[in-house]
Amino acid sequence: MPRDEGADAPGVDPQQLWLSPARPRRGRKPAYSREVITAAAVALADTEGLEAVTMRKVAARVGAGVMSLYSYAPDKETLLNLMVDHVSGELPTTNTLTGDWRTDLKAIAHLQRDLMLRHPWLPAALSTRRIPGPNTLAFLEHALAALRPTGLDGAAKLEIFAQLTAFVAGHVAYEIAQAEASRSPDRAAAEARYLAAVAADGNHPELAEALAAPGRPLTPEATFTRFLNRLVNGLDTD
Structure with missing residues (x-):
């Protein structure tokens, strides 16, 4: 029933x-x-x-x-x-790996991001435990093969893949929220005025310095790539 x-x-x-x-x-x-x-x-x-x-x-x-x-x-x-x-099943699993695990892991993350942007509901669906089916397992196998050069044990490789997937899902959810917010220019302008006022009140010197720093490319792709590089480049395989 x-x-x-x-x-x-x-x-x-x-x-x-x-x-x-x-x-x-x-x-x-x-x-x-x-x-x-x-x-x-x-x-x-x-x-x-x-x-x-x-x-x-x-x-x-x-x-x-x-x-x-x-x-x-x-x-x-x-x-x-x-x-x-x-x-x-839309994720390619036969791509030739370079042997540079960081490069391959970044490529895998970009594939995941593209998939989640095509299906904006996916980050939320992944927020709870899912039972991997054949397509998910095929992509996991591809990711584990990419991590083979690290010499890590299986548990550590699974943890890295889970960490990567969680990062991509969280970032895409943020991207989608930002895109929705950008459709309201009045809201964006109000937020900018608020942050400028906070930075000028003398109580937040670190924030004021950060906001005064030269800007970086803010396209979604550039932002994702910067964040991804920090994550993957900082992974420890010792």
Whole structure:
């Protein structure tokens, strides 16, 4: 029996989700597939946001009855896992590695950022634990291969990849918020006036000095690259 969409799921069985056939267990030949339903959910999230993804809306997109979808995804938690792995299939996993692990790790981060900007709901979906599916595992395998030259043990390499992914997700969420704020020039001007007043009050000399420093390129790509370089260049492999 399907669970209420707003209720907490007791947990997704990874074997049931990823190793079982992607079709209903019994009954007549299915009219839909898990791939079609997942793609519809992704399209809905891309256009309306993650909060808009409900089984009812997904069913409407594919022209199915709500109850028929529960054979493929019994709850929203399962559907989110399917969605994350679906879009992870867009990440290339056959790129030739350079052997310079820092260079390769930065390239991986840029691929992740591009994916998250195409699917702005993804950072939020990654904010809770997800069960890696085949596409996610393929990209993880690629990242671990990039880290092989470090000589680190497996646990440390997994930690670095998790740290990198968390950084990219957090930064993209910030980018999206900044882009939304920039659509309100009055708000941006008010914030600039406020910071100028604070810097001039004599109580924040460090901030005043920082704000007076020469500016740096503020394009989203340049900002991301600077932050990424600081993170990856500072990683310790000892």
